[in-house]
Amino acid sequence: MLLIGDFKEQDLSNPAWALAKMQLEDTPLLEAIASSSIHDIFESCAQSITMLAWAFASFGWEHTPLLNAISSQSLRICADFQAPDISGIAWSLATLVLQDVPLISALSEAAIQMLTNFDSVTISITAWSWARFRIIDVPLIDAISASAIAKLQDFGAQEIGNTAWAISVFSVADGTLLDALAQKFLATSETPGSSTRASAPDSSDGGGVEWVEVASAVTAAAHRSGHALVGNAAKLEAVFAEYLFWPLVRSVVDLANPLVSHSGAYQRLSNLVDELGAAHLGPDYTRLALPLVSRSRRPPKSWVEGARAAVGSALGGRVGAGTTERCVVFAAACLVWRDEVVELPNRVYMALPRGPPQPIGDCPEDRARALIRHVHRHVLRDNHAERAALLAAMTAAVRLTGDGGEDGIGSVLAECTGGLRLYGSHVPCISCVCALAQFNRFLPAVVLEVEFEDAWRTSQSNYADLPMKREDGTSR
Numbered sequence: 147m148l149l150i151g152d153f154k155e156q157d158l159s160n161p162a163w164a165l166a167k168m169q170l171e172d173t174p175l176l177e178a179i180a181s182s183s184i185h186d187i188f189e190s191c192a193q194s195i196t197m198l199a200w201a202f203a204s205f206g207w208e209h210t211p212l213l214n215a216i217s218s219q220s221l222r223i224c225a226d227f228q229a230p231d232i233s234g235i236a237w238s239l240a241t242l243v244l245q246d247v248p249l250i251s252a253l254s255e256a257a258i259q260m261l262t263n264f265d266s267v268t269i270s271i272t273a274w275s276w277a278r279f280r281i282i283d284v285p286l287i288d289a290i291s292a293s294a295i296a297k298l299q300d301f302g303a304q305e306i307g308n309t310a311w312a313i314s315v316f317s318v319a320d321g322t323l324l325d326a327l328a329q330k331f332l333a334t335s336e337t338p339g340s341s342t343r344a345s346a347p348d349s350s351d352g353g354g355v356e357w358v359e360v361a362s363a364v365t366a367a368a369h370r371s372g373h374a375l376v377g378n379a380a381k382l383e384a385v386f387a388e389y390l391f392w393p394l395v396r397s398v399v400d401l402a403n404p405l406v407s408h409s410g411a412y413q414r415l416s417n418l419v420d421e422l423g424a425a426h427l428g429p430d431y432t433r434l435a436l437p438l439v440s441r442s443r444r445p446p447k448s449w450v451e452g453a454r455a456a457v458g459s460a461l462g463g464r465v466g467a468g469t470t471e472r473c474v475v476f477a478a479a480c481l482v483w484r485d486e487v488v489e490l491p492n493r494v495y496m497a498l499p500r501g502p503p504q505p506i507g508d509c510p511e512d513r514a515r516a517l518i519r520h521v522h523r524h525v526l527r528d529n530h531a532e533r534a535a536l537l538a539a540m541t542a543a544v545r546l547t548g549d550g551g552e553d554g555i556g557s558v559l560a561e562c563t564g565g566l567r568l569y570g571s572h573v574p575c576i577s578c579v580c581a582l583a584q585f586n587r588f589l590p591a592v593v594l595e596v597e598f599e600d601a602w603r604t605s606q607s608n609y610a611d612l613p614m615k616r617e618d619g620t621s622r
């Protein structure tokens with residue numbers, strides 16, 4: 147680190163890239179790299195800038211001075227960018243959910259010129275990035291679509307999943323591409339949870355994330371057009387429903403059923419989530435599952451309007467998705483037990499600090515955590531805002547009744563009545579769907595009302611609709 151001032155730009159992007167590859171978050175070293183890189187940025191080539199941006203985005207580091215420097219230099223040398231530079235810089239901005247309008251607009255122009263040279267990976271990353279920018283850039287989408295169809299034979303499951311998701315978020319009527327993606331996905335992907343995977347069983351999983359994205363994209367397109375699913379889309383949806391959606395829903399229902407052991411149902415569900423590789427069910431299938439697994443319904447429209455405004459104000463113009471910290475919920479509860487009433491007034495819940503994986507004590511908060519367990523999938527999901535709101539109500543119920551046992555049948559907790567309303571800035575993940583099911587298991591007479599938005603689908607029609615400033619408020 148002492149020698150970092152003597153490093154040249156290429157020397158600095160290499161260690162940053164290596165740290166990111168190893169996921170070694172060495173804060174002092176990354177800070178030193180950022181400071182020196184800003185100083186030398188005007189000597190940096192396209193490849194160095196891309197590696198730097200990629201490394202810091204991989205850590206989720208929103209280092210504003212470095213990002214501003216990368217942005218300025220990228221605009222200066224955009225003409226030199228090759229396909230991996232365009233998709234790499236776009237991926238970095240999209241991962242950090244930064245709408246750097248001048249740079250995104252310049253990257254779009256460069257991408258349109260070069261898309262015929264993009265491979266399947268860079269095509270899908272480009273589509274994914276612009277969907278996360280929430281920009282409907284019609285010339286770029288047309289170019290992506292043409293290139294994707296031309297290179298379809300090279301698309302793997304992840305590229306198909308990303309591209310189908312992006313096309314769905316853009317809400318463009320690209321039936322030809324979507325059908326081609328569905329056909330290719332059916333031809334090349336294993337059945338969800340299949341144990342007969344062709345290769346790399348250690349690093350692979352059931353491909354659940356991709357199945358959810360592609361099935362969600364074809365069903366959303368069918369809903370929009372008002373036509374029933376046909377052909378490849380219908381076949382794909384049927385496989386998804388049989389091997390992924392219904393097994394997961396049945397397993398989450400067990401978690402809500404007091405006749406089934408809580409720990410047994412939790413273990414089976416956790417194993418199934420791992421086997422299928424599912425992190426969420428997408429907006430439409432989550433809406434379908436929630437009433438089944440948690441006996442919830444939608445809150446009144448008037449409350450939802452207030453909740454949406456409160457969430458928007460808490461986010462202060464930021465997108466309510468992309469990282470755990472960006473997802474927020476608005477919730478309220480009223481619990482009645484015998485002749486006592488506890489009210490948790492309307493308020494915004496943010497993500498909690500990461501807690502211990504398992505409850506460690508016997509206070510009401512720890513007992514509530516034992517009743518509403520999080521489901522681990524790739525990352526700890528213990529601190530999600532939805533679970534924070536449910537834990538606040540469950541803790542109040544435990545304190546109110548003095549109960550907190552594992553058995554929901556005949557327990558004192560089950561005597562509680564009342565209601566809980568929850569509105570999320572984004573689609574709840576599978577862990578939070580399970581949290582709602584467990585809330586219903588232990589508080590079956592407390593009426594659950596749940597609504598959420600899909601944060602990516604409030605797209606802008608063009609760049610002119612977007613404010614010309616960064617999310618930190620600095621004008622550009």
Ligand SMILES: [Zn+2]
Binds near residue numbers: 530577
């Ligand atoms: Zn969650």
